Amino acid sequence: MQRISVTERPDLASAAAEHELVYIPGEGISGWDESAYYQFTARQIEKDIEGPAEEIEDLCFQVVDRAVNNEEVLGRLGIPEHYWNFIAESWRNGDKNLYGRMDLSYDGKQPIKLLEYNADTPTTLYESAVFQWEWLEQAIELKLIPEECDQLNDVHERIVETLPQLGIETLSHFACNPDIEDDKGTLNYLEECAREAGLETCFLGMEDIGLNDQGQFTDLEDRVITTLIKLYPWEWIMDEEFGQHVPSSGVRFIEPPWKAILSNKGLLPLLWGMFEGHPNLLPAFFEDDPAGTEFTGTGSYVRKPIWSRQGANIKIVQDGKTLYQSDGPYGNDAHILQGFQPLPEFDGGYPLLGCWMVASKVVGLCIREDKTLVTSKDARVVPHVILD
Amino acid sequence: MMSWKSVPVVLTMSVSLIALTACEEPKVDASIYESIEQCKRDPIVSDDQCESSFKEARSQHAAVAPKYSTAEDCQADFGAGKCEVAPYKSSSGGSIFMPLMAGYMMGSLLGGRRSMMSQPLYRSAQSPNSFRTAENRNVGSKTGRTTVAKSATSRPTFKSSTRSRGGFGSSGRRFGSGAT
Secondary structure: OEEEEOOOOOOHHHHHHHOOOOEEOOOEEOOEOOOEEEEEOHHHHHHHHHHHHHHHHHHHHHHHHHHOOOHHHHHHOOOOHHHHHHHHHHHHOOOOOOEEEEEEEOOOOOOOEEEEEEOOOOOOHHHHHHHHHHHHHHHHHOOOOOOOOEOOEOHHHHHHHHHHHHOOOOOEEEEEOOOOHHHHHHHHHHHHHHHHOOOOEEEEEHHHOEEEOOOOEEOOOOEEOOEEEEEOOHHHHHHOHHHHHHHHOOOEEEOOHHHHHOOOOOHHHHHHHHHOOOOOOOOEEEOOOHHHHHHHOOOOEEEEEOOOOOOOOOEEEEOOEEEEEOOOOOOOOOEEEEOOOOOOOEOOEEEEEEEEEEOOEEEEEEEEEEOOOOOOOOOEEEOEEEOO | OOOOOOOOOOOOOOOOOOEOOOOOOOEEEEEEEOOHHHHHHOOOOOHHHHHHHHHHHHHHHHHHOOOEOOHHHHHHHHOOOOEEEOOOOOOOOOOOEEEOOOEEEEEOOHHHOOOOEEEEEEOOOOOOOOOEEOOOOEOOOOOEEEEEEHHHHOOOOOEOOEEEEOOOOHHHHHHOOOOO
């Protein structure tokens, strides 16, 4: 695995404008860095990343299968009792999932380690699917990189192919917090994919969703919502005023309710509990478990809230010393402890591999690089190639 | 331009013609009638088709018409005397109100999948001369054969009156991005 410096394409401002990304003069495209790329061999991609990621997906499904029948576990994950049956039913009915992004630590040599699974509302979809591919094509054309270069990137095609297989027959509503540009951008891209796939769609803000006398959700034209593709976390929905009406609303959700078990960092101790010692897993415990207390005693661990996002509220301790601590609003939730596997460092950057799953198959890779061990909002996507 | 000769049994009054006019979306042929009687007076449509299309529109009407929890709210949008009680009650046992059906629209689909699709039409208080679909698309004031925006012919959706809004979104306002 190499990090190779490369010339940027000329006129990034235009490229950004064309793709509705933000360009900052003097800094470049926000959230993107093409002054370098990561290079993997085909063998690394297939043997070290694809195979293990799909195996992790299978382990995760085994966790869900056990968790939906276990009230103690569901309570541990902070899921309200009102949702237990709803989540169990969605799993037993085989409610289909669309996509997710596994965050992995990998240095090209050691087996990948799952750091967490962004199974509900993964970001950087557009950069991973479209912008990264365009970089590859243009970089080859401009002879910035060898023409034999390939990329682990089938994201767009697979999303368009999978959307019609979800069983949606009527209008699909797409909803998010419309004030967050990033969230809206990802959702707009998904909506475009849905239209390309022949689905009828419309967009609204989460706050625009209404409730009728039959306990169904409605849009701004009072149409009953039957399918909701949301870029809005399950844990927020479960907690909000309308959340109590969700289980009886009759809505098909993407991502489905059972994904709430995977997007929760409580997944990690559950995985370790069932598959202790697996080469692609790090030790993990609930903080208030005796095993958790014991683990804290080793002096090296990462402490994470079960529902934090984008690197907030993370604490890294090594040999008894706090190496890193980030702020954030998520400190009131339950916490887990995970074994500390530092991200590798390449030229001052710490790359986190985001492995994209669509319909539970590996379809893409996106590398997010930060200047610190914890990947935050300041991380930038650095493109990758496959070259033998 | 394709056209079919008039044949009594097969409905041919609507030729699938899409005309793109500058700065407008594609239009398709459709036929609009205020009543079965008016439809029957049009020689291009068979009496049977007038009746079956009316029945189809009527059967959708209760589901797709805009809904209100008071007669006053309904009349504010559709005019005095232009509303009726919906055939089902709210979960609290109260009546639900909807506008009277003011007419119906028939259109043919490209590709001959179904020869006819019919839906109910309404007239609002603000523009009583035009017909509107249940999706609030204006399809003009002309009866008989006419052309309408293609998107206005898509199947109307189930409507119900919204009791409250804004019960989602508070976490987003507190935490910001919901993405991970």
